[in-house]
Every structure is written in C-alpha cells, then in structure tokens.
Amino acid sequence: DDWIINGSKQWITNSPYADYAVIFAVTNEEMVKQKKGGISAFFVETDAPGYTFDGVLPVMGHTGGDCGSMSFDNLRVSADRLVGPLDNGFQIAMFGISEGRLSISANCIGMCEYALDRSLEYSQQRMRFGSPISEYQAIQFMLADMAIDIFTMKYMVLQTAALVEEFPKTGRLPVKEISIAKAYAVEKTQECYDRAIQVHGGMGLTNELTLNEGFRIARTLRIPDGTGEIQRRTIARQMLRGDTAF
Numbered sequence: 001d002d003w004i005i006n007g008s009k010q011w012i013t014n015s016p017y018a019d020y021a022v023i024f025a026v027t028n029e030e031m032v033k034q035k036k037g038g039i040s041a042f043f044v045e046t047d048a049p050g051y052t053f054d055g056v057l058p059v060m061g062h063t064g065g066d067c068g069s070m071s072f073d074n075l076r077v078s079a080d081r082l083v084g085p086l087d088n089g090f091q092i093a094m095f096g097i098s099e100g101r102l103s104i105s106a107n108c109i110g111m112c113e114y115a116l117d118r119s120l121e122y123s124q125q126r127m128r129f130g131s132p133i134s135e136y137q138a139i140q141f142m143l144a145d146m147a148i149d150i151f152t153m154k155y156m157v158l159q160t161a162a163l164v165e166e167f168p169k170t171g172r173l174p175v176k177e178i179s180i181a182k183a184y185a186v187e188k189t190q191e192c193y194d195r196a197i198q199v200h201g202g203m204g205l206t207n208e209l210t211l212n213e214g215f216r217i218a219r220t221l222r223i224p225d226g227t228g229e230i231q232r233r234t235i236a237r238q239m240l241r242g243d244t245a246f
C-alpha cells in the first residue's frame, strides 16, 4: 500500500531547515492529462531514505528564508501519509498558495508604511536651496502617491481577508480578489520603494536606511506565489467564468 515518489522540486522556502515536507506528486497521469486532478499531497520526513536536499539557491531580496532544491529517488511513503483526498492535492496546494498570496500582500503594507515614514522624516530634515525638500511639490507628489497606494493596498487586503474569513459561510474563496491584491500590492511596493529612494537622493541608495534592501525584496515578491502574469491570468479566467462581482 506504499507510494514510491521520484522527481525533484526547487525554490522551496525554508526547505534547508525543514524536518517535514508536504510533497505534491502525480498519482494519476490520465486525470492530469484531462486537467481533472490526479495530483496528491503526502506528508514526508525529510530524513527518509530517498529524500535528498540538494542545496540552497541564493536569491536576490529573499533575506531570512533560504530557498532550496531537493530530489526524490524511490522515496517510499506509506498510504496513511496521504494528506486530503487522493488525486485532489492541487486544490490543497491552491488553498495554501492563496493564503501565501494574501500574506505577501499584507507584508507589503508594512513595507510601504516603513518607506513612507522614512521619506516623511527625511524630506522634512533635508535642506536644499534654503528649504526642507518637503516644501517642494515634486517631493510632495511622491509622498502623496505613496500614501494613495498604501491606502488602496490596505483596504484591498482587508476587504479580501474579510471575504476569506466569510468562506466557511459563503463557500466562495475570493480567488479573483486574492490575485488582484497580490498583483497590486507587490507592484505598488516596488514603485513605493523606488519613490522612497528618489526622495532620499544618494542616501536612498546606501545601506543606511535599508531602502535598497526593501527595493530588492519588493522586486523579488513579484515572482513567488504566482507571478504578475499568472495573477492576471487568474483574474481574467475568473471573470470569464462569470465572477464579475466587485
């Protein structure tokens, strides 16, 4: 009754330190071909024979959570390690990814608030041509644009989180809204850090205020848990299926 898993996976955050892993594997090729499921989730010990951690992949802007790759060579998993129904693992994965997308969006709010706070502070201290740079409209517009994006992002994420919370009652996972929030938040965070660096001039490019690190993190966040293109694909597909409520 055991399953034998062969294959590999890369880009798994925190995998270098994991004692356990949930592995998604094809269990029914025919169903996969027909796009009707066929992927299952298995709970596995990372020291099991056949499980090899292949190493860390150094990634820009991904501090504090190493990404790793691993391979599975005749990794034996007993039937009772199946997570959820057989052949229905993709839905489990998508549920986890939805949570990840929303939490990335929430992180972005804090990141942007930090960048705006630093910019408000600095622009009132930095004197150029006899005035603090906060007096100049060009700087004010950048501060205002950051605020517009933070406010929009914050209420977009809160509203989407409220829809997720209602899921047990409504049975509707707000897939479209989660993708909108993720795409919007990460893209606006990169713009926000770009503006914050601009407000700080040369100082923004130093390590002093970690704005350069924020910029790299923001750039990186546009890839994991679904790229901007994949979010837009999801949004469009949901609408084409009739989910046009806002």
Ligand SMILES: Cc1cc2nc3c(=O)[nH]c(=O)nc-3n(C[C@H](O)[C@H](O)[C@H](O)COP(=O)(O)OP(=O)(O)OC[C@H]3O[C@@H](n4cnc5c(N)ncnc54)[C@H](O)[C@@H]3O)c2cc1C
Pocket: 010, 011, 012, 013, 014, 059, 062, 067, 220, 223, 224, 225, 226, 227, 228, 229, 230, 233
């Ligand atoms: C820092 C980091 C952490 C990660 N952590 C994890 C993790 O913990 N667990 C995990 O499972 N994965 C993780 N990943 C993997 C991540 O989810 C993928 O890198 C991401 O989904 C993109 O897939 P890919 O790298 O294979 O790019 P690809 O799918 O090869 O995409 C390449 C380009 O093609 C575009 N593209 C692909 N398909 C389409 C399409 N249908 N229409 C239009 N454009 C398309 C993409 O948008 C992108 O621009 C992580 C990645 C990074 C960078």
